[in-house]
Amino acid sequence: DAKTTQPNSMESNEEEPVHLPCNHSTISGTDYIHWYRQLPSQGPEYVIHGLTSNVNNRMASLAIAEDRKSSTLILHRATLRDAAVYYCSLAGGTSYGKLTFGQGTILTVHP
């Protein structure tokens, strides 16, 4: 399985943008890049996903490198509610129902 590598922790101030990086140098051509976040005592929550092109939704933006070996989750204006563990994961198009998670990044947001 392709692996993902993320920084263990990052900090941000409220109302500022946050860029969370992820390396996935062994990604295969059919792997989608998914981001999830997990708040304490909850299950992971879907944030965004993409294959090759950059993606935007109401929660965040996903920037994917041209060679697809890395990606960045962008939170445009961090709030205290965004403090969570953020996971970058890969999901193969033919690997049914399986997400491969990395160790995640603990995001701390300061008021």
Add this chain to the structure above:
Amino acid sequence: KAGVTQTPRYLIKTRGQQVTLSCSPISGHRSVSWYQQTPGQGLQFLFEYFSETQRNKGNFPGRFSGRQFSNSRSEMNVSTLELGDSALYLCASSFRDRGGTDTQYFGPGTRLTVL
């Protein structure tokens, strides 16, 4: 729509016992995946079921098994519990989007403690 529900939320068992965990997916979702989350190993995929058939399986011993019913509800069973089975067990239901990938929606998990 109601989210993914898991029962029970907390469970305490002793070594050697067996346990059954239940998951009700989001209405209309036919795929259910199970994950184990521990501080040391993180989130690890156990298996996935679709239309009552196991389509994918992770690297766990045979003590871990599951099944899915015709209404898409799923159960997982762990037999002969070991101390190392203490973990948060997460269930996720999903649908395959037009692009061909599964967006998974997770339940709150069942916290299993083995004494």
